[in-house]
Amino acid sequence: MKKIEAVIRVEKLDDMVEALERIGCPGMMITRIEGHGRQKGLVEQFRGREYKVNFLPKIKIEAVVKDADVEKVIKTITDNARTGEIGDGKIFIYPVDNAVRIRTGEKGEGAI
């Protein structure tokens, strides 16, 4: 099992959820976050004075998937989140020790 954590553009959320559900991704968690990558934030302006916005709003999607599905999920996310411009986001992949379905006590890949 792997946990896939993707940081994407806010405006890509709806497309992403739809695409992930289409490929049968069992579940996902969404968090509204603020952050910046290598290009840092951006400069905004208020009544004639510029100011720096360090953190931009982003969406973090987390999904735990079977090892066999990892590449498929990553491809779906990159295909749907990419615009080709700076700020498309990143994907991180973590190993997962185990999973438990609370209702039945079932463990392992069958629990996700």
Place this chain on the structure above:
Amino acid sequence: MLKRILLMMTAVVGAATLAFAQDPSGAETLAANPMAPVDYVWVLVCGFLVFFMQAGFAMVEAGFCRAKNATNLMAKNVIDFTVASLIFMAFGFALMMGTDYHGLVGISGWFLHGESYDVGKYLMFFWQLVFAGTAATIVSGAIAERLKFKAYFIYSLAVTALIYPIYGHWVWGGGWLSQLPFGIGHVDFAGSGVVHTIGGFVGLAGAIVLGPRFGKFAKDGKPRAIPGHSITLAALGTFILWFGWFGFNPGSTFSAHQLRIAVIAVNTNLAAAAGAAVAILLVFAKTKKWDVGMMLNGCLAGLVAITAPCAWVEAWAAVVIGAIAGALVVGSVYFWEARGVDDPVGAVSVHGINGIWGLIAVGLFADGTYGLGTTSEPLVKGLFYGGGSGQLLAQVIGAVVCAAWAFGLGFVVFKIMDKKFGVRVSPEEELKGLDIIEHGTPAYPNFYNYNN
């Protein structure tokens, strides 16, 4: 000016007022002058528009400030008109428009009682009241996000009981400024000075006594932007004010029989447009961004500047006056920030500085086609139309007196309060926002966070 308007009123509206001293039902006024209703309706409808400017100020200030202080700004914009209504009825109106005492102050008509129980007097009271409310509410922008509500309450009393009506008497109540021996005396058609310079400079005094908000200046003293929470509200507020100004300026003829109202309406609009255009272009030249916040300030600056000269200039001059106001407001915002004065919405620059510019503009651009709410002599003529420098001198004197009076008394009022109980909220309250600690009511409960 209002002395003359009073005379005009007596001529146009109130032969009956003289004969019977008071006419609470209006029947005698109407019998003596069947033309009176159109003037009454004109003045009242324009007065209602000016009242609506309270909403404009509330929205501009809320939009330009952070969400955590929005409730507090609403509270201030309501309480100042509440206090103004009661205090102006009791004292302010008498001090401003009562029988003149040595050119200094009015001394009759307290509590709208006795002889003042008269439709003509009540009409004038309503008109002067909505103006007093405007002057009072201008200040709330300059002192936003850090003044104790209690201090604002007391300040509202001071400005509507003393600062505004006494200066107003000097210009509109037949006082010494209107009697200056230069030009035809100091004139201010709809109140660039009486309303806006007064409000702006009391605001400046308040902002200086309070000091800047946390985070306004970096450790090295460099000014930083504290973005407001809604340009949408700020733009709505500006539109409301722009709309309200079509009552503020044309209504100051105090009579619908003065067809000059058409010229005044056009001038008012042109100055607003020119101010907005110049402000947004200037900031674009500096930052390469189309800065809507500054455009809104520029629009209001044009309106403030045209308020005094609106009845005495022609269209091209209104554009020039508005354009210069747009430039002045941009320069003034940077000027005060560079001096460590934190004026969250630009009230000092919009109202204080451009109020002075409006007064001076009368002495330059007045074209001699119109008088003080009358088409007959004496007409107002400025330097560029062969009127010589007399009128200009009267305007400069009035402007200096106005700024000094407002800043001086405003400073004293805020300083006394600061000594007695401290005008500024605690640092914790300022950081968390005034809404929750001062009022117990966040403006946006479901969207609240401490950062914005």
